[in-house]
Amino acid sequence: MSKERIYRPKPISGFPEWLPEQRAIELQWIDIIRRSFESFGFCSIETPAVEELNVLTAKGEIEKEIYVMQRLHSENEDNARLGMHYDLTVPFSRYVSQHYGDLVFPFKRYQIQKVWRGERPQVGRYREFYQCDIDVINEDLLPLSYDAEMPRIVYEIFEKLDIKIQFRLNNRKILQGYYEGLGIDDQTSVIRIVDKMDKIGEKGVIDSLQRECGLSGELARQCIAIANIKSSDISFVEQVNTLGVDNDLLRTGLKELSSVLNTLSDLPKSSIIADLSIARGFDYYTGTVYESTLIDYPELGSVCSGGRYENLAGSFIGKNLMGVGISIGLSRVLGKLFADLKLPLGRKCPTDVLIILPDETRIGEANQVAKALRSREINVEVYPSAIKFAKQLRYANRKGIPYVWFLPFAEKQPHEVKNLKTENQYSVDPELWTPQNNT
Amino acid sequence: MSKERIYRPKPISGFPEWLPEQRAIELQWIDIIRRSFESFGFCSIETPAVEELNVLTAKGEIEKEIYVMQRLHSENEDNARLGMHYDLTVPFSRYVSQHYGDLVFPFKRYQIQKVWRGERPQVGRYREFYQCDIDVINEDLLPLSYDAEMPRIVYEIFEKLDIKIQFRLNNRKILQGYYEGLGIDDQTSVIRIVDKMDKIGEKGVIDSLQRECGLSGELARQCIAIANIKSSDISFVEQVNTLGVDNDLLRTGLKELSSVLNTLSDLPKSSIIADLSIARGFDYYTGTVYESTLIDYPELGSVCSGGRYENLAGSFIGKNLMGVGISIGLSRVLGKLFADLKLPLGRKCPTDVLIILPDETRIGEANQVAKALRSREINVEVYPSAIKFAKQLRYANRKGIPYVWFLPFAEKQPHEVKNLKTENQYSVDPELWTPQNNT
Numbered sequence: 001m002s003k004e005r006i007y008r009p010k011p012i013s014g015f016p017e018w019l020p021e022q023r024a025i026e027l028q029w030i031d032i033i034r035r036s037f038e039s040f041g042f043c044s045i046e047t048p049a050v051e052e053l054n055v056l057t058a059k060g061e062i063e064k065e066i067y068v069m070q071r072l073h074s075e076n077e078d079n080a081r082l083g084m085h086y087d088l089t090v091p092f093s094r095y096v097s098q099h100y101g102d103l104v105f106p107f108k109r110y111q112i113q114k115v116w117r118g119e120r121p122q123v124g125r126y127r128e129f130y131q132c133d134i135d136v137i138n139e140d141l142l143p144l145s146y147d148a149e150m151p152r153i154v155y156e157i158f159e160k161l162d163i164k165i166q167f168r169l170n171n172r173k174i175l176q177g178y179y180e181g182l183g184i185d186d187q188t189s190v191i192r193i194v195d196k197m198d199k200i201g202e203k204g205v206i207d208s209l210q211r212e213c214g215l216s217g218e219l220a221r222q223c224i225a226i227a228n229i230k231s232s233d234i235s236f237v238e239q240v241n242t243l244g245v246d247n248d249l250l251r252t253g254l255k256e257l258s259s260v261l262n263t264l265s266d267l268p269k270s271s272i273i274a275d276l277s278i279a280r281g282f283d284y285y286t287g288t289v290y291e292s293t294l295i296d297y298p299e300l301g302s303v304c305s306g307g308r309y310e311n312l313a314g315s316f317i318g319k320n321l322m323g324v325g326i327s328i329g330l331s332r333v334l335g336k337l338f339a340d341l342k343l344p345l346g347r348k349c350p351t352d353v354l355i356i357l358p359d360e361t362r363i364g365e366a367n368q369v370a371k372a373l374r375s376r377e378i379n380v381e382v383y384p385s386a387i388k389f390a391k392q393l394r395y396a397n398r399k400g401i402p403y404v405w406f407l408p409f410a411e412k413q414p415h416e417v418k419n420l421k422t423e424n425q426y427s428v429d430p431e432l433w434t435p436q437n438n439t
Numbered sequence: 440m441s442k443e444r445i446y447r448p449k450p451i452s453g454f455p456e457w458l459p460e461q462r463a464i465e466l467q468w469i470d471i472i473r474r475s476f477e478s479f480g481f482c483s484i485e486t487p488a489v490e491e492l493n494v495l496t497a498k499g500e501i502e503k504e505i506y507v508m509q510r511l512h513s514e515n516e517d518n519a520r521l522g523m524h525y526d527l528t529v530p531f532s533r534y535v536s537q538h539y540g541d542l543v544f545p546f547k548r549y550q551i552q553k554v555w556r557g558e559r560p561q562v563g564r565y566r567e568f569y570q571c572d573i574d575v576i577n578e579d580l581l582p583l584s585y586d587a588e589m590p591r592i593v594y595e596i597f598e599k600l601d602i603k604i605q606f607r608l609n610n611r612k613i614l615q616g617y618y619e620g621l622g623i624d625d626q627t628s629v630i631r632i633v634d635k636m637d638k639i640g641e642k643g644v645i646d647s648l649q650r651e652c653g654l655s656g657e658l659a660r661q662c663i664a665i666a667n668i669k670s671s672d673i674s675f676v677e678q679v680n681t682l683g684v685d686n687d688l689l690r691t692g693l694k695e696l697s698s699v700l701n702t703l704s705d706l707p708k709s710s711i712i713a714d715l716s717i718a719r720g721f722d723y724y725t726g727t728v729y730e731s732t733l734i735d736y737p738e739l740g741s742v743c744s745g746g747r748y749e750n751l752a753g754s755f756i757g758k759n760l761m762g763v764g765i766s767i768g769l770s771r772v773l774g775k776l777f778a779d780l781k782l783p784l785g786r787k788c789p790t791d792v793l794i795i796l797p798d799e800t801r802i803g804e805a806n807q808v809a810k811a812l813r814s815r816e817i818n819v820e821v822y823p824s825a826i827k828f829a830k831q832l833r834y835a836n837r838k839g840i841p842y843v844w845f846l847p848f849a850e851k852q853p854h855e856v857k858n859l860k861t862e863n864q865y866s867v868d869p870e871l872w873t874p875q876n877n878t
Contacts, residue, residue: 008756009494009537012521015487017534019541020548023483039813041790041820041840044462048454048567049488049553053511055448065510069523071557072492072505082451084508095456098448102458104787104837106823109459114488118510128487143823145802152806263802317447348543351480363584363702367591374478381480384545384582398543401480 014119014127016331022338024346026130029161029330030112033132036157037110040149042134045109047091049116050082055094057083065117067127084116088133089284089312089325096137097317106138106146112330126331133306135325142322144256147288147308148263150326154292154304155267157328164295165304168230168275171257172285172307174240175276177250178226182219189213194227195279227277233265234258236274253287260288284309290326300336303329350379352435353403353417354396357383362407369405369415369430376434380405396420403435453558453566455770461777463785465569468600468769469551472571475596476549479588481573484548486530488555489521494533496522504556506566523555527572528723528751528764535576536756545577545585551769565770572745574764581761583695586727586747587702589765593731593743594706596767603734604743607669607714610696611724611746613679614715616689617665621658628652633666634718666716672704673697675713692726699727723748729765739775742768789818791874792842792856793835796822801846808844808854808869815873819844835859842874 011017018026034044050069057066067084085091088111096107112132119125134153136146151167158165172191179187193208200208202224209220222243229239237254257274264272280289287308294300306326337343353373355366363382370380381401383392396404397420405428406416414427419436450456457465473483489508496505506523524530527550535546551571558564573592575585590606597604611630618626632647639647641663648659661682668678676693696713703711719728726747733739745765776782792812794805802821809819820840822831835843836859844867845855853866858875 009491009533011537012487012489012491015489017486018484019538020482020484023485026485027483038789039816039818041788041793041818043459043786043788044466045457045459046462046465047456048451049555050451050454050567052448052451067508068511069506069508069555072507072522083511094448098450099458104834106834108788108820116488116508128489145821145823149823263806266803266806347482349480349482349547350477354480364705367702367705377478379478379480381547382584384584384588395543395545 014125016126016129016335018338021345021348022334024350025343026330026334028346029334030130030132032160033157033328033330034110034112036153036160037132037134040108040134040153042108042110045092045095045111046113047085047088047095047111049084049114051085051091051094053081053083056085056090058090065119067116067118085113086115086117088113088115088131088327089135089309092133092135092137092325093312093321093323096321097319100317100319106136106142108134108136110134126335129329129331132328132330133325135323137321137323140320140322142308142324144259144288145263146324147256148260150306150324151272151290151292151304152264152267154326154328155271158294163333164271165292166270166295167272167290167292167304168278169257169260169272170274170276170278170289171253171260171287172279172289173249173253173287174257175226175253175279177247177253178240178243178245179223181245181247181250182222184213184215184219184223186213190215190223191279192281194224194277195281197224197227197277229276230273232269232273234261234274236276240276256287280305280307284312286310286322288324294333297333297336297340300332303333347400349399349401351381351399351401352379353381353405354392354401355380355382355405355407356389356392357386358389358407358409360386362386365407369407372430373433378434393420453564455565455568455774457777460784460787461773463789464782465769465773467785468773469569469571471599472596472767472769473549473551475592475599476571476573479547479573479592481547481549484531484534484550485552486524486527486534486550488523488553490524490530490533492520492522495524495529497529504558506555506557524552525554525556527552527554527570527766528574528748531572531574531764532576532751532760532762535760536758539756539758545575545581547573547575549573565774568768568770571767571769572764574762576760576762579759579761581747581763583698583727584702585763586695587699589745589763590711590729590731590743591703591706593765593767594710597733602772603710604731605709605734606711606729606731606743607717608696608699608711609713609715609717609728610692610699610726611718611728612688612692612726613696614665614692614718616686616692617679617682617684618662620684620686620689621661623652623654623658623662625652629654629662630718631720633663633716634720636663636666636716668715669712671708671712673700673713675715679715695726719744719746723751725749725761727763733772736772736775736779739771742772786839788838788840790820790838790840791818792820792844793831793840794819794821794844794846795828795831796825797828797846797848799825801825804846808846811869812872817873832859 069082069084114128115131116128175191176187179190184190197205205224206220209215225243229236278289278291285307289307290305291302292304308324310322357366366382370382373380404418415430416425417428418425508521508523553567554570555567614630615626618629623629633644636644644663645659648654648662664682668675717728717730724746728746729744730741731743747763749761796805805821809821812819843857854869855864856867857864
């Protein structure tokens with residue numbers, strides 16, 4: 001092989017890629033997530049990797065992070081501008097409006113796909129990553145019990161994954177109503193600034209509110225008073241009432257958030273709390289909003305977030321559609337747990353038993369045994385050549401294959417199986433044997 | 440809602456998108472394919488959507504079809520050129536060389552991912568589509584039994600899908616050796632031209648061979664003589680021998696192809712045939728090559744193809760790596776069957792039973808029943824609001840949910856379930872009931 005051709009490939013920054021034993025875990029998680037979504041009646045959909053750019057940019061804000069996709073040698077007329085989706089909510093909204101007549105509402109879908117964001121890569125931030133989303137969309141009215149269903153499903157998933165999660169819930173109407181009640185016109189700007197409390201601190205927020213929104217120091221302090229309210233039951237309502245602001249939208253928000261918390265009261269108290277500092281950056285949320293923390297990995301930030309939105313889908317076709325959804329940032333959680341070596345790795349291959357090939361002429365016989373075992377959901381490899389047994393066994397050991405199978409060494413002799421862990425070897429019937437622990 | 444905002448989204452040409460009842464079938468197929476791959480010991484991997492452009496273009500040929508991905512507002516220094524993968528073989532080869540030290544060989548992997556090609560859209564051609572690939576890679580030596588394993592696995596998959604498939608096998612060494620034996624230097628060009636027989640006919644091929652390769656008419660006719668040889672057993676060897684060309688490489692190819700056909704002799708005769716016209720366009724194949732036809736959809740062309748290659752992975756790191764693989768063009772098959780209405784559609788949602796909500800105050804009770812049922816793998820929805828029973832039932836009917844559940848209408852009364860198909864209604868215990876046909 002000529003030297004010039006040799007080029008050692010490097011990882012592409014921000015595009016994670018797992019080894020087989022890591023991918024086995026990712027696949028196991030995806031299966032658990034999918035099964036949980038389906039157990040609540042969500043159907044699967046997939047949307048293309050790309051959307052028309054005007055669909056992706058309809059809500060502004062995120063524009064600079066979008067990747068576009070175009071032909072390497074594109075001719076001019078081919079320059080239809082396609083952008084790769086940066087989340088699954090916007091493509092889902094487009095899907096609902098495009099297929100409106102073919103869907104049954106309330107429409108509950110899940111979507112487990114990769115998304116792409118052109119962010120500067122940094123620890124724990126990817127440019128390509130899996131998101132696992134559920135959303136419900138309905139026309140005209142969407143019952144609040146769906147707002148409670150979202151964190152319930154994700155809570156159950158993390159319970160199955162044996163990871164402790166805490167959800168923080170708020171309702172945008174509380175914030176908007178409260179600021180409206182304070183006499184502030186541009187509530188959206190205030191919400192955005194108060195949302196930065198974690199990053200710039202209380203003093204930073206007060207300064208920004210005065211400088212950017214022209215509020216008095218007193219008013220700025222009132223603005224952040226609400227963001228300090230937290231409770232694991234509905235006592236947040238009383239705490240808001242002591243702030244002395246009266247407003248219709250605020251009252252509606254308090255009622256909605258109380259209702260959601262009540263519906264979730266069967267979950268452990270520490271797993272669902274009301275936290276009135278939560279706003280979510282995206283403009284499109286209009287009611288309930290969710291963030292979450294993994295108790296053992298708070299530094300990861302919110303790995304499951306979402307909320308209720310209006311007109312996101314409807315804006316495409318002039319229908320009054322509203323939805324609520326939540327998204328699990330699968331790759332971010334997995335990447336962190338892999339990096340911290342907190343997860344036992346999966347198997348290097350799914351093979352349960354390796355059939356040792358004693359002689360090239362017996363491959364047909366080996367294939368027949370393999371077929372019989374596979375018909376009982378056992379994963380089988382036939383070693384592809386009749387090299388020394390020790391070498392074939394070494395392959396099984398290196399791949400972590402738990403059993404090896406020996407064809408009869410002479411006529412009227414039995415098949416035998418060896419458990420490579422216990423080193424037990426015993427006679428077996430190809431039509432009956434199953435591994436003791438098929439995992 | 441203002442008129443200006445209304446924008447009815449259209450499908451993006453070449454990017455298929457399925458309705459939930461179609462996606463249910465796609466998911467079912469992917470599950471079958473995945474289970475079959477795993478039952479032969481292949482592990483799952485995924486590679487990023489993008490590769491560095493020099494990785495994708497290392498083998499030339501396909502360059503014009505590549506999509507590149509770049510940031511919408513890319514600064515200059517960010518112009519690392521990333522191309523989206525157009526198949527899964529090249530990314531897999533890069534994966535093997537990059538992670539060489541972490542893998543156990545022979546390395547068997549499967550990969551089910553979307554690929555992108557910037558082709559002009561036409562019926563049955565997509566710009567984004569699923570491919571389902573298996574490959575085995577090893578260093579220095581790769582037993583021929585793997586060449587037989589590839590079509591065997593795919594044959595079993597299509598058997599499970601109840602679709603009749605015929606594989607056509609050849610070996611590049613036969614073609615190269617034969618042309619070498621005829622005294623032709625540029626065998627690759629001849630192979631490429633003869634490969635166009637389907638499209639330009641025998642006369643077209645003879646003309647091209649004379650015009651482009653400068654062959655005599657007699658030699659050109661000898662070139663295509665081999666492409667007319669087909670057999671469902673190893674009698675192709677005799678047919679080649681009658682052509683009177685003697686060459687070492689040719690003999691090796693005939694031996695290899697015979698061995699592969701013999702290993703597959705337990706499959707129905709009509710499903711595996713030797714067809715010496717098969718060459719495969721891609722340069723990188725060096726031995727066995729596969730194409731296939733769906734018996735009931737010959738117009739689809741080859742939906743499962745592949746072959747044996749050398750140095751595709753090794754070229755990155757200077758190792759002598761060789762592989763053999765096959766790829767199922769899942770989206771093309773599904774798209775055709777959907778278009779021809781040849782597939783019964785799947786369910787609109789996975790829900791097995793809908794719990795009717797008689798009163799908003801009973802949502803906690805309904806959730807408890809749902810939880811009990813879900814713990815037994817039953818998919819359950821609780822209707823989200825206490826509207827009229829008739830409307831709740833209508834939702835179940837429209838979504839094709841087979842059962843509805845009635846909570847006790849008074850204390851000490853039983854739970855009841857109604858089968859919406861048979862209209863039978865009967866008392867049930869939430870801790871015991873399971874649907875009769877949970878599909």
